[in-house]
Structure formats: structure tokens, C-alpha cells
Amino acid sequence: xxxxxxxxxxxxxxxxxxxxxxxxxxxxxxxxxxxxxxxxxxxxxxxxxxxxxxxxxxxxxxxxxxxxxxxxxxxxxxxxxxxxxxxxxxxxxxxxxxx
Amino acid sequence: xxxxxxxxxxxxxxxxxxxxxxxxxxxxxxxxxxxxxxxxxxxxxxxxxxxxxxxxxxxxxxxxxxxxxxxxxxxxxxxxxxxxxxxxxxxxxxxxxxxxxxxxxxxxxxxxxxxxxxxxxxxxxxxxxxxxxxxxxxxxxxxxxxxxxxxxxxxxxxxxxxxxxxxxxxxxxxxxxxxxxxxxxxxxxxxxxxxxxxxxxxxxxxxxxxxxxxxxxxxxxxxxxxxxxxxxxxxxxxxxxxxxxxxxxxxxxxxxxxxxxxxxxxxxxxxxxxxxxxxxxxxxxxxxxxxxxxxxxxxxxxxxxxxxxxxxxxxxxxxxxxxxxxxxxxxxxxxxxxxxxxxxxxxxxxxxxxxxxxxxxxxxxxxxxxxxxxxxxxxxxxxxxxxxxxxxxxxxxxxxxxxxxxxxxxxxxxxxxxxxxxxxxxxxxxxxxxxxxxxxxxxxxxxxxxxxxxxxxxxxxxxxxxxxxxxxxxxxxxxxxxxxxxxxxxxxxxxxxxxxxxxxxxxxxxxxxxxxxxxxxxxxxxxxxxxxxxxxxxxxxxxxxxxxxxxxxxxxxxxxxxxxxxxxxxxxxxxxxxxxxxxxxxxxxxxxxxxxxxxxxxxxxxxxxxxxxxxxxxxxxxxxxxxxxxxxxxxxxxxxxxxxxxxxxxxxxxx
Numbered sequence: 154x155x156x157x158x159x160x161x162x163x164x165x166x167x168x169x170x171x172x173x174x175x176x177x178x179x180x181x182x183x184x185x186x187x188x189x190x191x192x193x194x195x196x197x198x199x200x201x202x203x204x205x206x207x208x209x210x211x212x213x214x215x216x217x218x219x220x221x222x223x224x225x226x227x228x229x230x231x232x233x234x235x236x237x238x239x240x241x242x243x244x245x246x247x248x249x250x251x252x
Numbered sequence: 253x254x255x256x257x258x259x260x261x262x263x264x265x266x267x268x269x270x271x272x273x274x275x276x277x278x279x280x281x282x283x284x285x286x287x288x289x290x291x292x293x294x295x296x297x298x299x300x301x302x303x304x305x306x307x308x309x310x311x312x313x314x315x316x317x318x319x320x321x322x323x324x325x326x327x328x329x330x331x332x333x334x335x336x337x338x339x340x341x342x343x344x345x346x347x348x349x350x351x352x353x354x355x356x357x358x359x360x361x362x363x364x365x366x367x368x369x370x371x372x373x374x375x376x377x378x379x380x381x382x383x384x385x386x387x388x389x390x391x392x393x394x395x396x397x398x399x400x401x402x403x404x405x406x407x408x409x410x411x412x413x414x415x416x417x418x419x420x421x422x423x424x425x426x427x428x429x430x431x432x433x434x435x436x437x438x439x440x441x442x443x444x445x446x447x448x449x450x451x452x453x454x455x456x457x458x459x460x461x462x463x464x465x466x467x468x469x470x471x472x473x474x475x476x477x478x479x480x481x482x483x484x485x486x487x488x489x490x491x492x493x494x495x496x497x498x499x500x501x502x503x504x505x506x507x508x509x510x511x512x513x514x515x516x517x518x519x520x521x522x523x524x525x526x527x528x529x530x531x532x533x534x535x536x537x538x539x540x541x542x543x544x545x546x547x548x549x550x551x552x553x554x555x556x557x558x559x560x561x562x563x564x565x566x567x568x569x570x571x572x573x574x575x576x577x578x579x580x581x582x583x584x585x586x587x588x589x590x591x592x593x594x595x596x597x598x599x600x601x602x603x604x605x606x607x608x609x610x611x612x613x614x615x616x617x618x619x620x621x622x623x624x625x626x627x628x629x630x631x632x633x634x635x636x637x638x639x640x641x642x643x644x645x646x647x648x649x650x651x652x653x654x655x656x657x658x659x660x661x662x663x664x665x666x667x668x669x670x671x672x673x674x675x676x677x678x679x680x681x682x683x684x685x686x687x688x689x690x691x692x693x694x695x696x697x698x699x700x701x702x703x704x705x706x707x708x709x710x711x712x713x714x715x716x717x718x719x720x721x722x723x724x725x726x727x728x729x730x731x732x733x734x735x736x737x738x739x740x741x742x743x744x745x746x747x748x749x750x751x752x753x754x755x756x757x758x759x760x761x762x763x764x765x766x767x768x769x770x771x772x773x774x775x776x777x778x779x780x781x782x783x784x785x786x787x788x789x790x791x792x793x794x795x796x797x798x799x800x801x802x803x804x805x806x807x808x809x810x811x812x813x814x815x816x817x818x819x820x821x822x823x824x825x826x827x828x829x830x831x832x833x834x835x836x837x838x839x840x841x842x843x844x845x846x847x848x849x850x851x852x853x854x855x856x857x858x859x860x861x862x863x864x865x866x867x868x869x870x871x872x873x874x875x876x877x878x879x880x881x882x883x884x885x886x887x888x889x890x891x892x893x894x895x896x897x898x899x900x901x902x903x904x905x906x907x
Binding site: 176 | 880882
């Protein structure tokens with residue numbers, strides 16, 4: 154298996170994630186789709202690292218997983234807070250930033 | 253410390269301004285009555301202190317040797333600029349001492365008079381603040397030792413006159429008169445400052461001693477073309493024309509009668525309008541060296557004198573007659589200065605200050621008695637009701653008409669003799685006709701106001717009363733000065749007749765500041781000095797006789813005369829339509845041009861600016877709809893954007 158296969162898989166995962174972010178209304182699902190996109194990128198990093206024999210890709214992957222973990226902690230806290238205020242997780246209802 | 257002469261009025265203005273006019277005094281529980289008496293005393297006291305101090309220094313000057321009569325005090329360097337410096341310094345010499353005495357003493361009398369005249373006015377403290385500011389600036393003008401300092405005073409009195417003429421600013425017409433005085437003066441000031449620039453350019457200095465020193469130095473003057481000196485003289489004269497109300501810029505002065513009457517007396521008789529005459533006497537060295545400038549000055553002055561006198565003949569407002577009379581008398585002063593008889597011009601300035609202040613204050617007393625009525629057609633027979641005013645007014649009338657042995661006789665005779673001596677025959681005759689007119693309109697004014705049958709409306713008649721002592725005492729003092737003031741300058745030939753050599757003390761005193769004597773004795777004269785004096789007395793007597801006949805013996809005949817000279821009478825009554833002419837030549841075209849430009853401004857310039865703003869606003873409103881606040885839209889836009897950028901990068905970089 155060459156690096157292309159991994160990259161194709163990574164692209165498919167990314168598109169699925171992006172589609173989910175754009176289309177779904179439930180905030181939790183949106184966050185999950187975001188995770189999917191991040192992980193598709195991680196997959197690409199690791200695939201390149203192995204193919205090139207360079208550790209940089211691994212370092213970037215661990216970095217992004219760490220950041221994503223922290224981000225999800227904050228994101229979930231916001232989500233809980235939003236739910237307690239609005240009693241809904243429909244992102245189409247959250248339009249306070251309208252111009 | 254001559255600077256204190258100037259500082260006292262400034263301190264007075266500061267106290268009155270900060271304490272009373274600002275309302276601080278009332279805020280901390282002061283009542284109006286004490287405020288009034290205090291502000292009057294402070295203002296008058298400040299000017300009195302200046303007057304005493306200038307008298308003290310005047311006596312010091314007298315004790316000095318004639319060639320060294322000069323006290324200079326430098327305060328600090330005002331404009332240091334490389335080699336060129338202007339100092340803030342003041343000079344008390346024979347010329348400025350005379351002016352300082354006139355300004356402070358007459359100013360003091362007018363202040364005292366004002367305490368009575370303005371007694372019922374709401375803006376009492378404000379009035380005295382302005383009055384002190386005026387005296388302060390006038391003293392700077394007179395005592396400054398360089399041209400920029402004179403200009404400071406010059407502009408300052410312009411400002412003060414604007415404030416005082418428009419003192420009753422609630423009345424539109426009076427506020428308008430203040431504005432007119434200010435604007436017309438600006439035109440003159442423009443000429444004056446150009447003159448100062450030219451002096452600086454030619455002489456590389458603005459200090460009197462240096463400029464006049466160089467101008468008197470024949471080797472320095474060799475390099476300066478005569479036309480330049482003429483130009484300097486004429487530019488300075490333009491300034492004097494504005495301030496001293498000569499043709500064609502005299503139109504502000506009659507309108508300036510809108511201010512309180514003591515203001516008219518102070519500004520328009522004794523001080524500000526004489527600033528031009530003072531300035532030209534100060535710069536005598538330029539005029540003495542330029543026959544062309546002299547010719548122009550004398551001609552304009554003579555024309556002004558007779559024009560203003562002819563207008564004064566038919567005016568019915570007591571103050572307007574005096575205003576035109578002032579314009580006419582200033583013409584005499586400028587005639588004297590124009591022919592190089594500077595001492596005679598200044599002498600007339602001094603005596604005129606006495607009797608014109610007296611006449612103005614007298615008219616104020618009449619107006620006061622008549623409950624603010626100024627139309628002489630509604631007066632008559634007032635002598636019995638207000639005798640002090642009437643007698644002092646009559647003395648002023650005789651003095652200005654030039655009856656023998658009163659102050660105006662000596663000074664006017666000096667001027668007429670100077671015109672004749674220096675060969676200005678035509679101007680001399682014009683001046684003599686003006687003497688007739690002066691006597692005529694002044695006696696007409698007196699007779700219509702104080703003599704004959706009373707034409708006072710019944711509603712006012714009961715209230716006619718003599719003014720309080722605060723007003724009549726200054727009148728009496730000025731009346732005495734109008735009688736005796738001329739004896740400091742009795743012409744030498746008259747002095748000789750009674751055995752006194754050099755009886756013209758005034759001329760000998762002033763001549764220390766006059767650098768070049770242009771008194772050229774012309775070959776032979778038809779008339780001697782006595783004959784000349786006889787002519788002027790005869791002319792005055794003729795004018796008085798005509799007035800006496802028309803307005804006293806046969807009062808009805810004056811109307812016949814008016815009918816006889818119908819168009820002339822009407823033209824004179826309407827001031828020869830000069831104001832209308834200005835309106836037609838200057839005001840209307842300017843208004844039209846302004847209208848065109850305002851359309852251009854509103855349509856094109858404002859349109860361009862507003863158009864840009866409108867375009868931006870519309871764009872912003874359109875773009876605003878993109879901001880939906882829906883997270884999914886933003887996410888999609890981001891994704892699409894990223895895809896587009898990626899595509900472009902791949903296509904163009906050839907990955």
C-alpha cells in the first residue's frame with residue numbers, strides 16, 4: 154500500500170466531516186464532524202511521516218490531538234451552557250451574530 | 253515706569269471684567285447697587301491714575317532739554333528673529349505725551365460722565381470694562397515705540413470700538429453699526445499693515461528711532477526711489493483714512509452713533525479717530541519728503557471736510573450732525589498734516605478733543621433730558637429747562653465755529669494760514685467755505701435744540717430735567733478747556749502784538765518730534781497773517797449770521813430755502829447717496845458672486861463629498877445581508893473559499 158491510499162482515505166474522511174459540519178443542525182453532531190476532519194488530517198500527517206521516514210508528521214499529529222482534546226473540553230462546556238440557556242442545540246436558532 | 257500709564261486701565265478692565273461682568277460678585281452675595289458704584293469708581297479711578305502719571309511724566313519732559321525729550325522703557329524682547337528684533341517698549345516723547353494727556357484726562361471726564369449717563373443700564377459693569385479696554389489699547393497705540401506695537405493698539409481700539417458701538421447688541425441695527433465700523437476699519441488696516449511691511453522692507457527695522465534715523469540720512473535715502481516713499485506715505489494714509497473716517501471710508505462713523513453717547517464722545521471725538529492723525533504726524537518724515545503724497549492727502553482731506561460739512565447741514569439727528577462735523581474737522585487735521593504743518597494739525601486735534609467731547613457729552617445730556625429722543629425737530633426751547641447743558645453747548649458751538657479767542661479759533665487759523673502760506677490756494681478756499689458751513693450747521697443745531705418755540709411732545713415735556721452733577725461737571729470742565737485750551741498755541745504773530753515772543757508754546761514743544769520742516773516761504777503774499785485771521789473770522793461770522801437768520805429771526809424761511817435748493821437739499825439729506833453707491837458698487841455684486849459660488853459649493857463640492865459617502869453606505873448595506881449569523885453558512889463559505897484558493901494554487905503553481 155502506497156501513501157496514495159492513505160491520502161484518499163484521509164480526503165474521504167475530511168469531506169464526510171465537512172459535509173456533516175455544513176449540513177447537520179445538532180451541535181453535538183457538528184462537533185463530532187469537526188473531530189472527524191481533524192483526524193483525517195492526522196491520518197495524512199502519519200502517512201507522510203511513514204512514507205518519508207521523518208518524525209515531524211508524528212509530532213504534528215500528537216500536537217493536534219492534544220489541542221483537539223483541550224478544544225473539545227471548552228466546546229462541551231460552551232455546549233452545556235448554551236443548552237441550559239436555550240433548551241435547544243439547534244445551531245440554526247443561534248443567530249445572535251447576524252449583521 | 254511709563255508702562256504703568258498703560259497698565260492701570262488694563263487692571264481696571266480686569267477687575268471689572270472678572271469680578272462684575274463675569275457674575276462672580278453676584279454669585280457670592282453682592283447686590284447690584286454696590287456693584288454699580290464699585291465698577292464706576294474702579295474704571296474712573298484707573299483712568300485717573302493713568303492721567304496723573306502721564307501728567308507727572310509730562311512735567312518731567314518739560315524740565316528736560318528740548319532735544320532730549322524722550323523717555324523710553326523697554327520691557328522685554330518681543331520678536332527675536334536673527335538680526336531682526338522687535339522689543340516690547342514704550343516711548344514718552346513730546347508727540348505721545350500730548351496724546352496720552354488728551355486720552356487720559358478727557359477719557360477720565362468721560363468716565364465720570366458715564367457713571368451718570370449709564371446709571372440705569374443693565375450692562376453697567378460691562379460698559380466700564382469695555383471703556384477701560386479701549387483706553388488701554390489707545391494708550392498702547394500712542395505710546396508704543398515701534399510699528400508692530402502701534403498696530404496692536406490700532407487693532408485693539410478697532411475691537412473695543414466694535415464692542416462699544418454694538419453695546420446695545422439686542423437691537424439689530426446697533427449691532428450692525430458695530431459690525432460696519434469694524435469691517436470698514438479693516439479695509440484701512442490692510443493699507444496700514446502693507447505700509448508697515450514696506451517700511452520693514454526698505455529700512456530693515458520697525459523701530460521708530462531706527463526707521464526715522466535712516467529716512468533722515470541722505471546717503472541712505474539716495475538708494476531709495478522717491479516713488480517708494482510716496483507709496484509708504486499713501487499706504488499709511490489708507491490706514492488713517494479708515495480709522496480717522498476720511499473719504500471714502502468715513503461711512504462707518506455716522507452709523508457708529510448707535511453706541512452710548514459717552515462712547516461717541518470718547519471714541520469718535522477725542523481718541524480713536526485721531527489715531528490716524530497721530531500716526532501720520534509720527535511718520536512725518538515720509539510725508540515731508542514726498543510732495544505727491546502730500547498733494548493727495550491734502551486733496552482728500554479738503555474734499556472730506558467740505559463733503560461732511562455739507563451733509564451735516566441737513567441732518568436732523570443731534571448726534572449725526574456732530575458725527576459729520578467730526579469727519580469734517582478731521583479733514584482739517586489731515587489738511588494740516590498734508591501740507592507739513594504737523595504741529596498745527598495736532599493742535600487742532602487737541603482743541604477739537606476739548607470742544608467735540610463737550611458737544612457730544614452735551615448732546616448726551618440733551619438726550620438724557622429728552623428721554624432718549626434724538627430728533628432735533630422734536631426739541632426747541634430747551635435752554636430754560638436745562639441751562640447748564642445749553643450754555644456749555646453754546647460755548648462748544650462757538651469754539652468749533654472758530655469765534656475769536658476760543659480754542660477752535662487759534663487752531664483752525666493755524667491750519668488755514670498753513671494752507672495759504674504753502675501755496676495751496678484752492679484748498680484754502682475750500683477750507684474757508686467749510687468754515688462757513690461749520691458755523692452754519694453748528695449754530696443751526698444749537699438754535700433748533702435750545703432756542704425758539706418748544707416742539708417737545710407733551711408726553712415728554714413734563715419729564716425734561718437737567719442732568720445730575722456727575723454729568724454736568726465734566727461739561728463745565730470741558731467748556732472751560734474749550735475756552736482756554738487754545739492759549740497754549742497762540743500764533744507767534746499774535747503774541748508779538750501783545751509783546752510775548754514765541755507765544756506758540758504748543759508748536760515749540762511738539763517740534764522736537766518733527767524731523768523735517770517743510771515750511772517753504774513762498775515769494776510774496778497778497779494777505780498778511782492778520783488778514784488771513786480776519787478772513788476766517790469773517791467766514792465764521794457769515795455762517796453764524798445765516799444760521800441765525802434762517803433758524804431764529806425767520807424760522808419759516810429755512811423751509812423755503814430747502815424748497816429752493818430742492819434736489820441739493822435732498823441729496824445732502826441723504827448723505828449724497830454714498831452709502832447707496834457703495835451698496836451698488838460693492839455689496840450687490842459681491843452678493844451676486846457669492847450666490848453663484850454658493851451654488852457651486854453646495855452642488856459640486858458638497859455633492860462630491862456626500863456622493864462618495866452615499867456610495868459607501870449603499871455598498872455596506874448590501875454586504876451586510878451576507879452576515880446571517882447562521883454558523884452553517886459561515887462554515888460553508890469557509891469550505892468553498894478554501895477549495896477555491898486550493899484550486900487556484902494548484903492550477904497556477906503546477907503541483
